[in-house]
Every structure is written in C-alpha cells, then in structure tokens.
Amino acid sequence: MTDIAHTDHRNPGLTAPAYRPADAPRRRLLSGGNIVTLLVLALLISIPIYSKGFFVFQMTQMLVYAIAVLGLNLLTGINGQFSLGHSAFYAIGAYTCAILVELGGVNYMLTIPIAGIVAFGFGFLFAFPALRLEGLYLALATFALAVATPQLLKLHAIEQWTGGVQGIVMFQDTFDVPVPFGLDMDPGVWTFYLTLFVFAVVYVLAMALVKSRTGRAMMAIRDNPIAARSMGISLPYYKATAFGVSALVTGIAGALNAIVIKFVAPDSFTFFFAILILVGMVIGGVGWLQGCLIGGLAMLYLPNIAEIFDNVVLWFAGLFGFADLLPSGNALQQQFIRLSGVIYGVILVLFIYVAPSGAGGLIRAIVSRVKRLTS
C-alpha cells in the first residue's frame, strides 16, 4: 500500500491516503458475461467454416447492421437523444468510401476509418443546431436530415462525384472486393472477416467509452440533465460529442455496407432505413450495447420471417376454404394483397409486449430468475 501524500488547500478534512479497499469487487477474467462474449465471437468466427455463399453474405450484412445499431444506441441509449436520421450518417459513410475508392483510388480498407471521421464531422456539426432541441423536436430535425440526404445526393451539381440517381458501382475492374496480402480466400469470406474485425474493434471501443468518465457523463445527461449541469458537466460539449461518436460508428457501418454490396445509390438510404435501425435498436435493447447483434439479426430477418408467416397464413386460409383471402390476379397484384407488412407489425407489437425493454431486458430478467432459482 502506498500513501500518496496530498494536501488539499480547500478542504483538508477530506484528504485520505490512496488505497484500494479490500472489499472492492475484483474483476474476474472469466465472468459469465465474458464467457458469453467469447462464445458468440467463436460462433461468428466459425460461420464461414460450416456455411458458404449466401449465408456468409447475410451474416456480413447482419454485422454491418449491428454496427449501425450500436452507433444509434450510443446516442439514444447512452446519451438519451433521439434520431430518426441515422440513415444520413450511414449514407455519408457509404459515399465517402465509394468516392474515395472509385475516384480517389484509395485502398478500400483505409476508407473505413476515413468514412468514420467524415461522419463524425457531420454529426458533430449537426449537433450544434440540434442542441437546442429535445425529444420530439430533435426527432423532427433528424427526420428532416433523413429526408434531405437522398435528395442532396441526387443533385446535379455534385453528380460527377456521387453518380446522381445512378449511384456508384464499386470495384468495376476486379468485379469483386480485392483480397489483400495474397491470401487465398473467397472474397465473400474475406469481406465477412474484415467486417467482423471492424465490428469487434468498434464494439470494444464503444464498451470502453461507456465505462469511461466521458461515458458516465453522457449517461448522467440522459438520466438528469439539470443535475448533470450541477456536476459541472458541459451539456453542449458532451451532447455534441455523443452525436459525433454515434455518427462515426454509423458512418463506419455505411462504408462497410458499400464494400459488401459493392454499390451505393441514394435510394438505399431513405428515411425508411433510419427507422429500420431504430427498430433494430429497440429490439436489441435501448441502452444495452450488447443487444446490437440481436438488433442486426432483427433488421436482416424480420422482413423475411414476416413473409414466411404470410405464406403460412395464406396456406391455412386456402386449406380452410377462405378462398376470398387468397391472393388473386397476377404476381404484381398479389404483392399488394399480401400481408407481410401487417405481420411485421404484429411481430413487433408482440415482441414489445413480451419484452418491453428489448432483448436486453428479457435476457436480464431470465438471468436473474435463473440465479434466484439456483440460489
């Protein structure tokens, strides 16, 4: 034990030797949470070993979505600010990547951090006018951002860089993502591992941020902004930083999306995509960063699941003679009669009913119940 002698001119009464209390909780290397993290990581790493092609592509996409959900969660879950405009930061990341690769000849891997920095700049700057807005008003301002971005990307004046309505096709000469270091690897598998690596780095850094002093200040603002000011926390500084960091993470997801799809176009980044990220975050658990993978899965599969249910419903309808419910007409007309949108909504409502605080709340409730039963 070392005594750090320090005198405090203001308040000698509170000085004390520096010591680590004996009863302070020790950090265990193999806690339950860490084991689950390692298991999930192992599961993700092994995906290309037991599967191929389309599934690997889907999992890559899921990881990209998970990063975007993580980004939004840093803003909404950790700092308590709403955004219906994260599709804009995603678009900024994607276009930064595509323009740098296709027009600048920059290595695509290098564009990932650059896209993050550019998105950080946009997010930080957007935060300043948005600082005066709270709750619903901030939601409206970010909504405007989401609506404006695809239109701005189509502007004729910048068409030589953005490709206008057509967008930008990437890796035209190689047709595929170039695999570096002379690795003998399928480009799809390589993209998966690249995305997984970026996801892991972003995840670890995000968790460290939340545990840091800065993260604590952001959560304090979320819990009680007035008391946070009383603690000497600068609201504009931390709110703008949270916006910037959130945009940075989402921008990185956007850049990866461009690399994975090998194509960017304005209409991939509409307001509807911002809502999808929001749905992913709510399903994963607002404020629970670990839920981002579940959120990514939900963004990817929920529309598919709804469609499968839709088919089942229609099949039963046919079986029991409710012929009126069956789709009629040609394929195009059938598409409009189908109910997958309705089922998507029903699934969401049921999920929120069962797990009002998302998968995070559900998992924590189950864990605490199991603990109570076993003790």
Add this chain to the structure above:
Amino acid sequence: MSALLKVENLTASYGELQVLRDMSFEVEQGGVTTLLGANGAGKTTTLRAICGMVRRSGRIVLDGQDISRRATEDIVRLGVAHVPDGRGTFTTLTTEENLHLGAMARPNNKAEIEADIQKCFEFFPRLKERRNQQAGTLSGGEQQMLAIARALMLRPKLMLLDEPSFGLAPLITRQIFDILADLTKETGTSMLVVEQNASLALELADHAYLIETGSIVMSGSSAAVREDESVRASYLGY
C-alpha cells in the same frame, strides 16, 4: 470571519418573469447560512443564479473572484457544489457511479477519487451497502444522502443545498440535518441551505435571511431571527 460568498444586487428572471429583485447577502467562511421563505419566494432560483443556471445580473463574488458572468461548469470547477432540488439522482446509474460523477469537475486522479469515495462511505455507511444498486431504487432518505455525498466528492468550498428535507419523513429529515451539522464541523465546508422547514434550518445555521417574493426582508443571526415575533408566527408556527 470573512465572507466566502458575497452576493450584491442579484436579479434573476425566467424569460419575462422576474423572480429575484436586488438581493444582497453573504455566506461566511466555514459557516452555515440559511435562506428561509415560503413556496415561490425565490429560494431555488437564488441557488440556480449563483450556479449560473438562470439568467442573472448583479455581482456574485466567490473567494474574491467575480463569478457573475461565469458558466456553470467553471463555477463548479471553482468549488461550488450544488445539491439540486428533488435531489437530482442519476437514477439508472449505481450509487458508486453517482459518486464518481460528483468528481467530474476535478482532475481525473483515480486514487484520490477512490479514496474520497471511501470517505463518503465512512460518513454514509448506508451508501456503502448500496454501492452497486441502481440509485433510482434507493429510498428518499438514501437518495438525499447520496446527493450530499456526491456534492462532497467535489471537495467543495461551498455547498448549496436546495431543500434537503424535501419529501422526507420527519425522523429522516432530522437525521439528514444532524449529518450536515457533523459535516460542517468535520470538514469545515461552508454551506448555503435553502429550506422551508425553518426551525430545523435555524438550528443548523449561524446566519439566516428571510426572502419574500424575490427580495430579502430580514437578516440576522439564527438566534435573533428565531426570536423575531413575525418569523415565529409565520414560519415557525408557535
């Protein structure tokens, strides 16, 4: 004793509504001063004006330094800890995280901050038992203790306490005031306490000011104010 805080002609308003008019008062070094007054008299606004959380004019001098144009963060950094009305608990964070936040305006010296948290736990053993509990699930009295402990984490020169008795049972209120009395004795922290419970506040304080509709109408030593007929009739009720 010299004045740690000197407030001269303080005026404050919320938009069009002027709440404080030409208030002047002092808080002595190492002493406890109380501002008494009914609901809406301007007690909370006075504390917020000192911290720079509302628009204000006039002179506010802390330890020889004019802070009347400083931002809240700077004022906190100069050693003014505010225990806001309604306690201002960070509800979803743990007790310990709340205490860490109290030291946000201090240099990030982990060993010192950890040592001060232990000091707080010695002063408030209840908080130690609850260190890993979500602060929003603490009882009202525990949350008030947490708010005071969190303010101590700044190692403040001056503590501004906004209605420490807010929403607490009489027995708990008494306990909180005993703790505050011990604190000034042990740490020598100066305090400005805003209170509706006049008899408790006068017991704790050396000096008292009476506010009515945003102006000071009476001041003096606590003993003198307690003896005053009109104060007795309207604030002490005997």
